Amino acid sequence: MLFLDRTERDGFPTAAGELPVVGHLPILYRDAIGLLRRSSRALGPLFWVNFGFAHRRLFYVKADALDVLRAPAVVMDYTANLKAIVGRSAAAHDGALHQHMRSAINLSFSPQSFVKGASATIASVISARIDAWLQRGSIAVHPAMRELSLEIILRVCGVPTEDLPAWSRAYRELMLGVYPIPGRLPGLPAYRSRRARAWIDDRLRRLLALAREGAGGGGSLIEALSEARDEEGKSLSDQEIVDNTRAILLAGHETTASILAWIVIFLSGGDELRNAIYEEHTAAPDAFPTSFRDAQRLPVTSAVFREVLRLYAPGWFIFRTVTDAIMLHGRRIPRGTPLAISPTCLGYESSIFPDPERFDPSRWKDRSGSPGPLDLAPFGAGPHFCVGYNMAYIEALQLQSAFVRTLRRTGLVPRLQGPSPKQVYFPLGHPTPSTRIAFHPR
Structure with a gap:
């Protein structure tokens, strides 16, 4: 028997295509958003997905799914x-422990000081x-963006970049833990x-x-965290700093690399978009944007960033658990239910984004103000x-500016080689690793 017979669990249907042992994992790897969208159309907004080895989650796929992340009974x-x-990082905890770590990190990572x-x-x-x-002359796009984003976050955190290849290997190995395959042999x-x-x-x-000894050189995130205090004046422990720095290094390059890779892919699709970005940045008073205020003067560049996020959010699922019964879509969700939502699925709501499969930065032209919750869904809520x-x-804006300016200066044109890339969804969403771009004289 290829497919499991069970189509319902605790009163909720199961997405089609569940296999013995590995569940939906093979489908999720190559077509996660397709599975969620098909299941939503066929089964409604609440259905089970098996991530493999009995790791089941009740997905809620509806426009108001972000409200789940703000509910006190959902942790x-x-x-x-x-x-x-993720260890003992702020990403893994709620309540007082989360507030303690997050308040200290926020002060060290503020856009007004550190990021700028x-x-x-x-x-x-x-x-x-x-x-x-x-x-x-040519690059494998996603690997190149991983190297770029990793070097940036290492330097920002104060990690020596001469060990960049070793750090890259270590994080690739670390991310293997995403797969729920049992056993530690x-x-x-x-x-x-x-390891x-x-x-x-x-x-x-x-x-x-x-950093504790004052021998770190000054200005790095690790040094800032070593001196950080939460809202009550309490410092972070060494383990909290290590766990949060590890998580920041991970998110700061794995997710960013995917976003940057898709941006470069779309910028390699034709002259029109590159010309629009070049003209926009040429007219800007600063060569490189450094703040949200700068970004407001770059509507086309910002739109490319947001449209890539809408279509290809790297973190396509968010896990939560219900600590007290809640109501979703008129259904009672019992205490202890493992929930999941998909930020990327929200970007395919046709009532909000017409023709959602199409890459269309112009859909953001009337959304030039501060981004709303749906715009920011790929970053959580x-x-x-x-x-x-x-x-x-800022990385996405600066990459676009430097990319189009350098191409114009050198007279080169980027062209995709081989078939059109597709999104792969594990360990995080990213374009097909073999996708290459070559640079040709105009």
Whole structure:
């Protein structure tokens, strides 16, 4: 028997295509959003999805799904394999512990100070990388963006970048823990992920020790966190700093790399979009945007960023658990139910985004004010809204500016090689790794 017979669980239907043992994992890997959208049309907005090895989640796929993230009776819930990645970070906790860590981190990671101060680092890394890509003649897009975004976040956090290849390998191994494959024997994903975490944590503790001694060089995020205090004046423990720095390094390059990769892919599709961005940045008073105020003067560039997020949010699922019964879509969701929502699915609401499968930055032309909850859905909502949103935004704007300016200066044109890329959904959403772009004379 290929497919399981069970179509209902606790009164809710199960998405089609569930396999023994691995559940929906093979479908989720290659077509997660397609599965969720098809299931929503066939079954309604509430249905079970099996992430493999009996890790089932009740998905809620509806326009008001973000409200779930703000409900007091719905709390953060990481499975054991994901907890092994995020550790004792603010991302993994709620309540007083979350507030303690998040308030200290917010003060250290504010867009007005830290992110704006990091913009010069961001600009220099992007410019150097683009020059190297053009000299090389072609790039594998997603791997190139992973290297770029990792170098940026390492430098911002105060991690020596001469070990960049080793850090890249360690984080690739760490992310294997996303797969819910049981067992910790050598060679299995959980074993490799935990070994990588130990390598990362050992180096972060060394850097933290230098920061505590005042020998870190000044200005890094690790040093800022070592001095940070929460709203009550309490400092972060060493383990809290290590866990949160590990999580920030992870989110600060894995998710950003996917966004940047899709941006470069779309910028390689024709002259019209590149010309519009070039003209916009040429007219801007500053060569590189460093703040949200700068971004408001760059509507086309900002629209590309938002449209990529709408279509290809890297973190396409968010896990929660119900601590007290709630009502969703007229149905009672019992206490203890493992929930999930999909930020990317919200971007395909045709009542809000007509012709949702089409890449169309112009749909954002009348949304030039501060972004609303739906616009920011890929970064979460409520107390766990992503602390790195502003930095990812600035990176995306600066990459577009530097990319189109350098192409214009060198007279080169980017062209996609091979078939059109598709989104892969594990360990996080990203374009097909083999997608390449070559640079040709105009």
